[in-house]
Every structure is written in C-alpha cells, then in structure tokens.
Amino acid sequence: MxxxxxxxxxxxxxxxxxxxxxxxxxxxxxxIPANTMIEKKGDKANGWIGVLEGLxxxxxxxxDGKITSLTGxxxxxxxxxxxxxxxxxxxxxxxTLRRSLIAKLPMSTFGYLLDxxxxxxxxxxxxxxxxxxQFIGRTENxxxxxxxxxxxxxxxxxxxxxxxxxxxxxxxxxxxELGYLARVSRQRTNVALKxxxxxxxxxxxxxxxxxxxxxxxxxxxxSY
DNA sequence: TCATTAAATTGTT
DNA sequence: AACAATTTAATGA
Numbered sequence: 001m002x003x004x005x006x007x008x009x010x011x012x013x014x015x016x017x018x019x020x021x022x023x024x025x026x027x028x029x030x031x032i033p034a035n036t037m038i039e040k041k042g043d044k045a046n047g048w049i050g051v052l053e054g055l056x057x058x059x060x061x062x063x064d065g066k067i068t069s070l071t072g073x074x075x076x077x078x079x080x081x082x083x084x085x086x087x088x089x090x091x092x093x094x095x096t097l098r099r100s101l102i103a104k105l106p107m108s109t110f111g112y113l114l115d116x117x118x119x120x121x122x123x124x125x126x127x128x129x130x131x132x133x134q135f136i137g138r139t140e141n142x143x144x145x146x147x148x149x150x151x152x153x154x155x156x157x158x159x160x161x162x163x164x165x166x167x168x169x170x171x172x173x174x175x176x177e178l179g180y181l182a183r184v185s186r187q188r189t190n191v192a193l194k195x196x197x198x199x200x201x202x203x204x205x206x207x208x209x210x211x212x213x214x215x216x217x218x219x220x221x222x223s224y
Numbered sequence: 225t226c227a228t229t230a231a232a233t234t235g236t237t
Numbered sequence: 238a239a240c241a242a243t244t245t246a247a248t249g250a
Contacts, residue, residue, distance in 0.1 A: 174233065187238095190235065206244050207233065 003029055003103065007052045007075065010165055014119035026109040030102045038102060039094040045083035047104040051075050054100020055173060057181060060092050071134070072097070072181040074158050074173075076166030081124055084110055097177045130162045137221055150182040151192040152220040155202070159211055170210040178209070 002024050004012045012020060029052065032038060038049065038056065051073050058070045058079065070092060073079055083090050084107055096102075113120045134157060145153070155178070159167050179189040193209070196202045201217055203210040211217060 176233080186234090187236085194235090204234085 003027070003052065008166060009050070009076070011078075011120055011123040014123065015113070015117055019113065019117055022112065023105065023109060026106050028104045028106075030104065032096050032100050032102050034096055034098045034100075037093060037095040039080070039090050041091060041093050042089050045080055045088070045090050045107065047080070047106050048078060048084060048110045049080045049094065050078045050103035050105070052101040052103055054102075055097045055177060056094055056100060056102075057097050058092050058094055069181050069183055072154060072158055072177075074164050074167055074171060076164045078127070081110075081127070097180060127163060130160065134160070134163075147182070147184045147188045148192045148195060149220070151178065151184055151189055152196060152217060154178060154182045155196075155209065155211070156214075156217045156221045159214055159217065161214075170205065170208050172208045174207050 004020075004024075012023065015023065028047075032054075039045075041060065053075055055075075056073045058073060060070060079094070080090070114124075138153065158164065158171055158173070158181075161167070175189045175193065176186050178184075178193075179186045182189065182192075184192065193202065193204055196217075197204050199216070201211070201213045201220075203212055
C-alpha cells in the first residue's frame with residue numbers, strides 16, 4: 001500500500017518494479033496548509049513537485065506587487081520539470097490555494113529516472129508538449145480575452161485529461177479559488193459560471209464544478 | 225437517526 | 238463590499 005495506490009499516477013505505473021521501489025523510497029510527502037508558498041521564484045529547484053490532494057497556483061509576482069497567475073494545478077498534476085532539466089532556479093512561485101498534499105521527488109531520483117526509463121521520458125515529453133500548446137492557445141487570444149473568457153480558459157485547463165488524469169467530470173474548486181486563478185473577482189466568476197451553466201457546458205455544484213461538455217469548453221478557449 | 229447550530233459557499237445588489 | 242440564501246459538517250440527544 002503506497003501513496004500511488006491511493007493517487008493514480010500514470011508515469012509511476014509505467015515504471016519497472018525496481019524503479020518504482022526507488023521512487024517510493026526517495027519520495028517525500030508533505031501536508032501543507034492553505035495559502036502557503038511551496039516554492040519561491042529564484043529558489044534552486046530541488047525536486048519534482050506532485051499535487052496529490054488540494055490545489056496549487058503557479059504565478060509570477062512582479063516587483064510592483066502585481067501577480068500574474070500562470071495556471072492552476074489540480075490533483076494528479078506534476079510540475080517543476082523545466083527547472084530540473086535545465087538545472088536552474090525556479091522562474092515562478094508555487095503556492096497552495098487550500099490545504100494540499102504535496103509530493104516531492106528529489107532531483108537526483110528524477111535524473112535517475114531520466115537515465116533509466118524510456119516511458120518516463122515519454123511521459124515528460126508528452127507533458128511538456130501539452131504545456132506548450134496550452135500556452136500557445138493562451139497567447140493566441142490573450143489580447144481580446146475578457147473575464148468570461150479567462151474563467152472558461154482556466155476551467156478548460158484544469159480539466160485537461162492529459163496533464164491531470166484524475167479530473168474526470170467534477171472538480172472540487174470554489175468560485176473564490178477559480179477567481180484567483182482567472183484573476184477575476186468572485187462575483188464576476190459567479191456570473192461567468194452561470195453563463196457557462198446556461199449553455200449546458202458545466203453544472204455549478206456546492207464547492208465544485210461539474211463539466212457536462214468538455215469539448216464545448218475547449219472550443220471556448222479558442223473563440224474568445 | 226434526527227434536529228440544531230456553526231461554518232463555508234453561493235447568489236445578488 | 239455587504240448581505241441574504243443555501244449547503245455542508247459537526248454536535249448531541
């Protein structure tokens with residue numbers, strides 16, 4: 001009984017038994033309270049970060065205090081490989097929007113997997129590719145994106161089945177949290193969600209969002 | 225198991 | 238930002 005039997009993790013399942021054993025031996029799991037900085041921009045990358053439970057936000061803070069939220073990472077998401085691969089400092093802040101269970105795979109183990117496992121490399125390649133298209137899609141329509149668009153965009157990203165395999169239909173996220181990710185007030189998030197609900201794309205639940213039509217949500221990403 | 229209460233979240237102005 | 242309504246979770250009989 002390991003943490004990966006509780007939290008489905010595709011890349012782990014693909015590893016050979018001996019590599020799985022090494023990962024389980026080296027990995028660290030931390031219980032982190034809400035609104036806590038896990039990693040700070042400029043820190044040396046010391047491990048690969050996995051979100052087992054909770055929700056984290058990846059953002060960049062500028063000197064004048066403005067915060068640009070890059071993306072949200074729901075359970076099942078892993079991040080930080082970019083900085084690990086380049087062996088450089090993190091270029092963004094990572095912090096929890098609510099109490100979260102965070103796994104950390106040490107840099108040395110990460111490097112060992114890179115050397116030993118082809119399937120691990122394939123997973124990373126896939127993930128990086130998915131991230132690239134995510135950001136391309138975002139810059140495509142960034143200039144004409146209003147609050148509705150940003151909310152829809154964030155939702156579509158959170159339900160990306162390749163990056164976050166654990167999210168099937170319903171994601172536990174409050175409108176406040178979604179507002180933080182989309183940089184929209186809670187009230188505005190609320191009306192944006194109601195419009196999406198009207199279009200039968202999502203269903204608003206207490207403390208959660210249920211996606212009824214993921215394809216329509218993806219379409220919205222490109223139509224705003 | 226059910227009723228009461230507090231806390232969290234949502235809906236509206 | 239404030240307030241009302243709704244849902245959930247906790248408590249105790």
